Amino acid sequence: MSRPGWTEVAAGRPPGSGARSLAYVSPEGDLALWNDHEEHRTLLVRRPELSAEERAVLGNWRAGRSGPAVVSVGEQVHGYGVFTFPYGPVAMGVAEAGGFEVRTYGERILEIEPSVGHKRRGIEEQVVGKTVEDAALWIERRAGPFALSHAAAFRFAAESAAGRPVAERELGVRALGQELQRIYNHLHVLARLAEAASQNVGAAQLNALAESALRALGATFGHRWGFGALVPGAPGRRLDAPDRTDLEARLRRLGSEFEALGETLLGSRTFLDRIQSTGTVSTEDALRWGAVGPTLRASSVAWDDRLRDPTIPYREMFVPVVTERAGDALARVLVRREEVRGSLLLIEQLLDRWPRLGGGEAAPVEAIEPGRGIARGEGPSGDLVYDVRVSEGRIRSVASRTPSQANWPLVALSLRGAVFTDFAFSFESFGASFAETDG
Amino acid sequence: MVKSWLGQAAAIGILTTEFPRRPADPEELPAAARAPGAGPVALASLPPEVRAACPTGAISLTEIDQGKCVRCARCLPAGLVPAPDASANLGSRAGLRWPDGRPPGGTGPAPLAELGPSLHVFLVDVGSCQGCNLEVMGLANPYYDLHRLGMFFTNSPRHADVLVVVGVPTAAMVEPLRRTFEAMPAPKAVLAVGACAIDGGIFAEAPGRAAAVGEIVPVDLYVAGCPPAPVAILEGILALGRRRSRGPAP
Amino acid sequence: MIGGAGLLLLLAIAALFGGAPLALVDRRLGYAATFLGSVLLVIAALAALDAGPFTALSWTGVVGEPEALHLDALSGFFALAAGLVWGATSSYSLAYDTGPGRSLAVAYALTLGAIAVLFSTSDWLLFLAAWETMTLAAYWMILEAVGRPLRIFSAAFVFLAFGEASTILVALAIAGLYDGTGSFAMTSPIAGPMVSVVFVAALVGFGLKMGVAPFHMSEWLPIAHSSAPSNASAVLSSTLTLAGVYGLFRVVALLPDGPSWWGALLLTIGAISALLGALFAAVSEHAKGLPAYSTIENNGLILVALGISLIARSDGLPALAAFALFAAFFQALAHAVTKAALFLFAGDVERSVHTLDLSRTRGGTKAADPVASGAGVLAALSLAAAPPLAGFVSEWMILEALFQSFRFPQAWLQFTGLLAGAVVALAAGLVLVAMVKFVGFAALYRPVRPPNAERPRGLRAPIAGLTVLVAALGVLSPWILTALAPTVSAFEGARTAAPVGSLLAIPSGWSILSGSPSGFFGIISPPALLLAFAIGSLPALAYFALGRRGAERRVPAWSGGRAAPPPSETYTSFGYSTGLRLMLSGFLGTREVRRASSPGVSAEIATPLSYDVDLEVLDVFKSFYDALVRLVLWAAEGTKRAIMPGRIGRYLTYILLTVLVVIVYVAAAFPGP
Ligand code: SF4
Numbered sequence A: 001m002s003r004p005g006w007t008e009v010a011a012g013r014p015p016g017s018g019a020r021s022l023a024y025v026s027p028e029g030d031l032a033l034w035n036d037h038e039e040h041r042t043l044l045v046r047r048p049e050l051s052a053e054e055r056a057v058l059g060n061w062r063a064g065r066s067g068p069a070v071v072s073v074g075e076q077v078h079g080y081g082v083f084t085f086p087y088g089p090v091a092m093g094v095a096e097a098g099g100f101e102v103r104t105y106g107e108r109i110l111e112i113e114p115s116v117g118h119k120r121r122g123i124e125e126q127v128v129g130k131t132v133e134d135a136a137l138w139i140e141r142r143a144g145p146f147a148l149s150h151a152a153a154f155r156f157a158a159e160s161a162a163g164r165p166v167a168e169r170e171l172g173v174r175a176l177g178q179e180l181q182r183i184y185n186h187l188h189v190l191a192r193l194a195e196a197a198s199q200n201v202g203a204a205q206l207n208a209l210a211e212s213a214l215r216a217l218g219a220t221f222g223h224r225w226g227f228g229a230l231v232p233g234a235p236g237r238r239l240d241a242p243d244r245t246d247l248e249a250r251l252r253r254l255g256s257e258f259e260a261l262g263e264t265l266l267g268s269r270t271f272l273d274r275i276q277s278t279g280t281v282s283t284e285d286a287l288r289w290g291a292v293g294p295t296l297r298a299s300s301v302a303w304d305d306r307l308r309d310p311t312i313p314y315r316e317m318f319v320p321v322v323t324e325r326a327g328d329a330l331a332r333v334l335v336r337r338e339e340v341r342g343s344l345l346l347i348e349q350l351l352d353r354w355p356r357l358g359g360g361e362a363a364p365v366e367a368i369e370p371g372r373g374i375a376r377g378e379g380p381s382g383d384l385v386y387d388v389r390v391s392e393g394r395i396r397s398v399a400s401r402t403p404s405q406a407n408w409p410l411v412a413l414s415l416r417g418a419v420f421t422d423f424a425f426s427f428e429s430f431g432a433s434f435a436e437t438d439g
Numbered sequence B: 001m002v003k004s005w006l007g008q009a010a011a012i013g014i015l016t017t018e019f020p021r022r023p024a025d026p027e028e029l030p031a032a033a034r035a036p037g038a039g040p041v042a043l044a045s046l047p048p049e050v051r052a053a054c055p056t057g058a059i060s061l062t063e064i065d066q067g068k069c070v071r072c073a074r075c076l077p078a079g080l081v082p083a084p085d086a087s088a089n090l091g092s093r094a095g096l097r098w099p100d101g102r103p104p105g106g107t108g109p110a111p112l113a114e115l116g117p118s119l120h121v122f123l124v125d126v127g128s129c130q131g132c133n134l135e136v137m138g139l140a141n142p143y144y145d146l147h148r149l150g151m152f153f154t155n156s157p158r159h160a161d162v163l164v165v166v167g168v169p170t171a172a173m174v175e176p177l178r179r180t181f182e183a184m185p186a187p188k189a190v191l192a193v194g195a196c197a198i199d200g201g202i203f204a205e206a207p208g209r210a211a212a213v214g215e216i217v218p219v220d221l222y223v224a225g226c227p228p229a230p231v232a233i234l235e236g237i238l239a240l241g242r243r244r245s246r247g248p249a250p
Numbered sequence C: 001m002i003g004g005a006g007l008l009l010l011l012a013i014a015a016l017f018g019g020a021p022l023a024l025v026d027r028r029l030g031y032a033a034t035f036l037g038s039v040l041l042v043i044a045a046l047a048a049l050d051a052g053p054f055t056a057l058s059w060t061g062v063v064g065e066p067e068a069l070h071l072d073a074l075s076g077f078f079a080l081a082a083g084l085v086w087g088a089t090s091s092y093s094l095a096y097d098t099g100p101g102r103s104l105a106v107a108y109a110l111t112l113g114a115i116a117v118l119f120s121t122s123d124w125l126l127f128l129a130a131w132e133t134m135t136l137a138a139y140w141m142i143l144e145a146v147g148r149p150l151r152i153f154s155a156a157f158v159f160l161a162f163g164e165a166s167t168i169l170v171a172l173a174i175a176g177l178y179d180g181t182g183s184f185a186m187t188s189p190i191a192g193p194m195v196s197v198v199f200v201a202a203l204v205g206f207g208l209k210m211g212v213a214p215f216h217m218s219e220w221l222p223i224a225h226s227s228a229p230s231n232a233s234a235v236l237s238s239t240l241t242l243a244g245v246y247g248l249f250r251v252v253a254l255l256p257d258g259p260s261w262w263g264a265l266l267l268t269i270g271a272i273s274a275l276l277g278a279l280f281a282a283v284s285e286h287a288k289g290l291p292a293y294s295t296i297e298n299n300g301l302i303l304v305a306l307g308i309s310l311i312a313r314s315d316g317l318p319a320l321a322a323f324a325l326f327a328a329f330f331q332a333l334a335h336a337v338t339k340a341a342l343f344l345f346a347g348d349v350e351r352s353v354h355t356l357d358l359s360r361t362r363g364g365t366k367a368a369d370p371v372a373s374g375a376g377v378l379a380a381l382s383l384a385a386a387p388p389l390a391g392f393v394s395e396w397m398i399l400e401a402l403f404q405s406f407r408f409p410q411a412w413l414q415f416t417g418l419l420a421g422a423v424v425a426l427a428a429g430l431v432l433v434a435m436v437k438f439v440g441f442a443a444l445y446r447p448v449r450p451p452n453a454e455r456p457r458g459l460r461a462p463i464a465g466l467t468v469l470v471a472a473l474g475v476l477s478p479w480i481l482t483a484l485a486p487t488v489s490a491f492e493g494a495r496t497a498a499p500v501g502s503l504l505a506i507p508s509g510w511s512i513l514s515g516s517p518s519g520f521f522g523i524i525s526p527p528a529l530l531l532a533f534a535i536g537s538l539p540a541l542a543y544f545a546l547g548r549r550g551a552e553r554r555v556p557a558w559s560g561g562r563a564a565p566p567p568s569e570t571y572t573s574f575g576y577s578t579g580l581r582l583m584l585s586g587f588l589g590t591r592e593v594r595r596a597s598s599p600g601v602s603a604e605i606a607t608p609l610s611y612d613v614d615l616e617v618l619d620v621f622k623s624f625y626d627a628l629v630r631l632v633l634w635a636a637e638g639t640k641r642a643i644m645p646g647r648i649g650r651y652l653t654y655i656l657l658t659v660l661v662v663i664v665y666v667a668a669a670f671p672g673p
């Protein structure tokens, strides 16, 4: 498919992978990216200035430094007794520097707008002029719980720009780290939901499981959030045979506890009552607003970026893509639960083939020629995109679209018409992060 | 067959750490192994590339600033060795500057009995990556279980004794942080957690950074790390229950 | 010979009516006269309660029956309540009514005079005349709304329509009484087949004036929808409805012990009114509509108490019957005084912040006059039944009476009583919501405007005076109830075998007891409660008195780290009660109406970019009346087409027919010599 005036660029990933042409660049240098799905062809990222009908089919794109992400669905509501209920930026219910503006006549949320930007540190501006390895230190600290997805996508994009291949073993490390972090995030989301439903025993156990996932990360990468884990030859990375056995043992235990816990939690009527039919996202809305990740899959769209991934060992492994039909918080919970299982399965396959992964360790990226690379990856909350330009071994520009940015309109839509007490159940089920949004 | 909550809890057994009765084990402090301390080489004789490679400029000719260090471990292969343990990551701003890469002597701020040992903690995020937030909130999980020490998270600064600040203060969060501190009843203490909250950490030069936490509210104690391990944060809160300092830390 | 008390009564009536011509000279002169009349009326009423009935003036009426202006313990009680209220409203009006016209003062004086005559007449015909005068004068008062907005005419018309319906039914009841006794005297008891007709006609006729369900439109429409002047609102809500109560009690006092369905009917209507009144008060957004709905609730409670009393009387439980009557009278007194205070306060709020919209009253008079504000809070607390205020005592007594319905011999009456008890308790809870909302948004809210410099002086004293009365009525209730014994006796008349004073149901000393001669049921002691409050707050008072406050630091309200939000970002009173609207949507018929206020730019986006939302509640009875109106209009239209086709020939035929009928009638009626 071509678009007049738009140039097709070689999509991300290392060269030679035969990746499909997913990315386009407009004459003005804006970026467009298509999700090439069997049934739905959805433009997920776009220029900042969206026309009305473009917004109807487009998602959400913040091109580099030039514009804010579209976080609200942009409706205004007035009426007798209607007022704005501000929530945050300092509120334990969000636990981040971010908040919401709720339009309500009391009790019921008429419209809700996330108030983003409180955490804007300006990472993408700051890394300009740094080496790729230095820049990675900043990029991974954009959002701790998603550090490895960001680091991996950023590195893929930079490597693609520099035209440098990545060793298989390094790809394995990235996959392993991302899957571990996915497990942590899903457990964390489930724990927050159980907490919101006052399932205190279940929440405590889920929190304990999340902590064991962090400890597994810490034992494997020397850092509980995986900061610095993808640095070529990173110190503290422990992936020799005995360490892998240790990791396997940890994950087996985590898996069996999670099985029992999941059964009990989803057998709890109180818990189900709170999340069933709460925060529903229709398939149509999910596609129109460019939902990604578990949000999209819970609204019956079988899109998982790991399937499209031409590079990482994913293509040789069984990647279970979980979908649910209902689109409500329960559906997202079910998707996340299945994905914890899926990630455990993936890690098992990965560790199995670990000795056969070749290539040893790779050297840092040092591009001399100017180049541009675009890479995607499936983070815990959805797929993310990095668009990186390098020259002379230095970063020239970085732009990104993160899952949190993409999912805000759906958070807002799903809460429309909900009562206040449903807020936590809907909001937490998306796993949206203000840190990841603001950058 | 669905097991009851109780049955599962019994099957899992006790997870809770012995800390602070026993020192933390390496499992609880994985990143501490990346904190640099005095090595076989003197700081002055470190090759200049090592100092240049440090992303935060934490290594000078005479000291290592634990408050700036983000534990990236770049300097460790150059001859520095991992620093001792969690309690070494704790101190006043000056106490985190290690002359010659060694923890300074002395016992830290003098204990004053204004805050009791049972504390209510309010967390405020002024621009973190969520790493520090999640580590602080993780203190409530069964592994650390700060409730067993008589401490609780509160949902309002109105009920808080201790303000835990995480993240690098952005322009939008300076006033909210000040207001949060104002909203707390006295006596109160402030704990700055993580490199971002101490001196900006990796974001010290970031365009979005507006100030240091210590310039906005008086900080009583700093916990170094990026993010600090939960046990280190716990140690910090415990220390506030034992000691107090009124003004800003020196 | 006119006694001293009689002279006072005559002077009182003269002063009240005299207010009308005096007001034509000067508004303030008119109100001064009504104030004087009220004071005299109170003294005369106290004399009637203390020294027994007296007659001021007697003459022979048009139908040849003796007529008199007199007060007995029953009418004296009502005159006392009304006089107390009018004293306050008249002095309030001096400051409140700033013109420009004088007609409000004239209508006001006429209304007061008519009600005073209504209380003191001994004869049903004069009663009816006073009743009609009162209705018309009140109609005039409503029309004097500030600025006279267009909708006032329709609202006042509704008032008049319901008022005339009431007059017709009252006339019917009086005709029934005359039929049974052959006299218009208010003292002739009636027996015979007509009693049930009289009872129902009186209940509906007077119930219309009390505004009880399903006739509550008559009460709230003029007040809530049209901002009748506040002194008028107070008079309407406190004493016009009191006239209805008086009429009902008068008629019932003449009836023999009736079947138990009388009481059950009263219970049912009363409980439904209480619930509906409370519910609509809780969701009302109008600083005068909310108290108006609360009037419906309170009048419902009076009916409930009367109902229990009637059932207990016919079931041979004189102690319970007397206790319920005490409750009814005390409720009437407490409500009249408290509600007047609340309406006067609402008027003050209106003068201070120029709105009666609770979502915008924010802070009300707080900045201008904390005393008036505090008085308003106290009055609302009394209506919310906070101990030891007057409303608490009456609410307690009514619930005590209701929960003794297990003493009734018939199971269905026990059940009705207990159900009514549950409904009344639910209503009490809803009133609490309503009053908290009223107080929160009209009195306690952080003021968003500077004090209004143009707020008239002299509004504070009447409000505060009435509120002091509310508190005193509550705290001194055991003694006040004892003083009401003659009123209960006057109502019970010869029926009570034992002198009421010796019954266990009678309050004695420091406390109020409920129960029967065979057993004690409940007890409260408002003075002791006050004492307990006082002692309980001593440590705190001492703490502050000794100045041990520690370092005081004032910080803004916590708002999630934001600066204090602008008024547009604070909770509205509407929001406060939306929970109820959604929870009780079955009762309230809540529905959300959305209208696009700017259409979407693109057809692909189905939702508009901006819309208006309205959460509407529906009163089923209002829809019923609307349907009724439509039906009548439709029938009228049909009739008009059928018999008035606009053809001259047809009209000539009508005239011819009429002349024929008249001739035939005259010929038949006056046969030639
Ligand atoms: S930040 Fe810390 S670990 Fe990294 S190089 Fe500097 S001193 Fe060493």
Ligand code: SF4
Pocket: A141, A144, B127, B128, B129, B130, B131, B132, B133, B166, B167, B168, B193, B194, B195, B196, B197, B201, B202, B225, B226, B227, B228
């Ligand atoms: S100190 Fe490190 S972990 Fe903590 S907020 Fe800053 S970047 Fe994140």
